[in-house]
Amino acid sequence: MSKSVQIEPVIGLIGGSGLYDIDGLEDKEWRRVETPWGEPSDELLFGRLKGVRCVFLPRHGRGHPIPPSELNFRANIDALKRSGVTDIVSLSAVGSLRDDLPPGTFVLVDQFIDRSFARKKSFFGRGCVAHVGMAEPTSARMGDVIMAEAANMELNMQRGGTYLVMEGPQFSTRAESELYRQWGCSVIGMTNMPEAKLAREAEICYASIAMVTDYDCWHDEHDNVTVEAVVAVMKRNAERARALVKAVIPPLGKKRGLCPSGAERALDHAIITAPDARDPALLAKLDAVAGRVLSHS
Numbered sequence: 001m002s003k004s005v006q007i008e009p010v011i012g013l014i015g016g017s018g019l020y021d022i023d024g025l026e027d028k029e030w031r032r033v034e035t036p037w038g039e040p041s042d043e044l045l046f047g048r049l050k051g052v053r054c055v056f057l058p059r060h061g062r063g064h065p066i067p068p069s070e071l072n073f074r075a076n077i078d079a080l081k082r083s084g085v086t087d088i089v090s091l092s093a094v095g096s097l098r099d100d101l102p103p104g105t106f107v108l109v110d111q112f113i114d115r116s117f118a119r120k121k122s123f124f125g126r127g128c129v130a131h132v133g134m135a136e137p138t139s140a141r142m143g144d145v146i147m148a149e150a151a152n153m154e155l156n157m158q159r160g161g162t163y164l165v166m167e168g169p170q171f172s173t174r175a176e177s178e179l180y181r182q183w184g185c186s187v188i189g190m191t192n193m194p195e196a197k198l199a200r201e202a203e204i205c206y207a208s209i210a211m212v213t214d215y216d217c218w219h220d221e222h223d224n225v226t227v228e229a230v231v232a233v234m235k236r237n238a239e240r241a242r243a244l245v246k247a248v249i250p251p252l253g254k255k256r257g258l259c260p261s262g263a264e265r266a267l268d269h270a271i272i273t274a275p276d277a278r279d280p281a282l283l284a285k286l287d288a289v290a291g292r293v294l295s296h297s
């Protein structure tokens with residue numbers, strides 16, 4: 001396909017701890033979306049903001065019934081893809097692994113270290129093997145928009161940072177927290193992987209806004225993380241997070257060409273299984289995620 005492709009973006013928003021819906025949308029409606037991968041975390045909230053189509057999904061479900069290890073990440077990403085989403089803005093509560101990122105700071109994450117281990121991490125598998133590139137897991141184009149709007153709002157937002165994804169649900173030991181600091185990580189959470197990997201497989205651009213709620217458990221002058229502390233800081237952050245979301249949707253929704261991140265063509269050379277060795281049952285499940293490349297091979 002040529003570079004002159006024009007995309008009319010549909011913005012997907014994934015709300016983390018403390019962000020279970022989104023206000024200000026026109027024509028809004030919660031709708032159930034079925035996927036071949038099972039149930040997403042909740043119904044999806046469809047609506048428009050200044051004419052831009054948006055789809056919101058509370059990552060843990062409304063009321064937060066689903067723990068990180070039981071999130072059906074594949075169903076969540078497939079449901080967003082099936083709903084037409086081209087760009088995902090992921091919002092998450094995180095612990096800080098750096099002195100200069102105090103609670104209340106927003107971080108535009110650009111890298112991840114994935115230490116999760118009890119999750120389904122790919123749409124592909126036996127009968128259709130694919131290997132997408134993850135060197136740059138986030139979209140710098142989306143990052144430019146988010147940083148510009150954060151600056152307009154005078155929000156304390158740092159550009160760039162590595163998010164360590166732990167399995168949980170227990171928080172880290174001090175030794176683990178110190179190890180991740182030595183690895184140069186900026187923040188820690190339990191959810192952005194495999195979310196970002198699956199978004200890449202589904203050829204959706206991905207940006208992650210991490211909101212610092214605590215200093216995890218390494219800081220001598222601050223208390224160790226507790227859910228109570230996370231919820232208290234998120235309550236204070238929620239208004240700013242909602243305002244930022246509302247500000248970024250209109251510029252992210254402008255008609256555009258292909259994203260320089262390459263996310264929208266991630267599958268062009270990723271599938272290695274020969275057409276005659278592919279499993280028709282798996283191919284059927286990949287209709288939304290990989291239909292663009294599978295429909296003509």
Ligand SMILES: CSC[C@H]1O[C@H](OP(=O)(O)O)[C@H](O)[C@@H]1O
Nearest residue numbers: 016017068092093189190191230
């Ligand atoms: C409520 S504290 C731990 C919980 O919060 C974060 O969730 P999310 O990334 O969805 O905001 C963290 O990853 C844990 O799941």
Ligand SMILES: Nc1ncnc2[nH]cnc12
Nearest residue numbers: 093094095188189216225
């Ligand atoms: N310290 C922490 N560790 C893991 N997930 C978190 N979410 C918010 N704070 C966290």
